[in-house]
Amino acid sequence: MTYSKPTPGKRQLLKPDAEPGFSISVQPCRPTSRGFIEIKDADPRTPPRIVTNALSTDYDVDQMRKAALFIRRFSQTPTMQALIVREIAPGPSCQGEDALLQDARERAGTLFHxxxxxxxxxxxxxxxxxxxxxxxxxxxxxxxxxxxxxxxxxxxxxxxxxxxxxxxxxxxxxxxxxx
Ligand SMILES: Cc1cc2nc3c(=O)[nH]c(=O)nc-3n(C[C@H](O)[C@H](O)[C@H](O)COP(=O)(O)OP(=O)(O)OC[C@H]3O[C@@H](n4cnc5c(N)ncnc54)[C@H](O)[C@@H]3O)c2cc1C
Structure with a gap:
């Protein structure tokens, strides 16, 4: 299935699309970007501040660029084209390394790990x-x-x-x- 992700802060549930579909994604397992977590104030009930700093090193950015281009090449193979009716996201107007990287910055997640x-x-x-x-x-x-x-x-x-x-x-x- 394909879906829209929940909007942070609104607790909206994951929204599956009506038509059948699939997602292709990459998961760089050895990122070099480093984030941090810190206490915001003296009240233990206040949630901590979590800053992931994802895609903040040249190495990680380069990996993501290459991965995004690979996904496009992979989905253009005859085998995949026989299955794909249309690309929903980021969509055919998103072309070139910079646009694909920007899309990754906007839509990438941590995969809950x-x-x-x-x-x-x-x-x-x-x-x-x-x-x-x-x-x-x-x-x-x-x-x-x-x-x-x-x-x-x-x-x-x-x-x-x-x-x-x-x-x-x-x-x-x-x-x-x-x-
Ligand atoms: C949506 C989602 C999907 C996932 N899917 C998978 C998957 O398919 N496969 C997989 O292997 N992993 C998956 N994970 C990751 C996996 O669930 C976590 O890595 C794992 O649960 C971590 O275990 P933990 O004990 O460190 O933390 P948690 O499982 O988060 O346990 C922390 C516990 O501490 C309790 N707690 C928090 N604050 C307090 C407090 N102040 N006092 C007392 N108790 C407190 C919480 O209630 C919770 O029970 C997923 C995670 C998420 C969020």
């Missing part, structure tokens, strides 16, 4: 938790969720999160039992 805001690592200056998920410099506090991944996985994140949680549960039980 945010990780690494409490990255695991040996160096407290570069990471939040150690290899046993204990917060550097504190006693008795661990972080056990996708935020400790050193980097985003190339596949989905749910199963790796469950694996991590199983492992951490063993460590936490062992620590509680003095093992």
């Amino acid at each position: 945010p990780v690494s805001t409490c990255r695991m690592g040996a160096d407290p200056a570069q990471s939040v938790v150690n290899a046993r998920l204990q917060v550097h410099g504190l006693q008795g506090l661990r972080v056990v969720d996708a935020s400790v991944f050193p980097m985003v996985t190339s596949g989905n994140t749910n199963a790796p999160t469950l694996m991590l949680a199983e492992r951490a549960a063993d460590w936490i039980l062992a620590a509680a039992q003095g093992r």
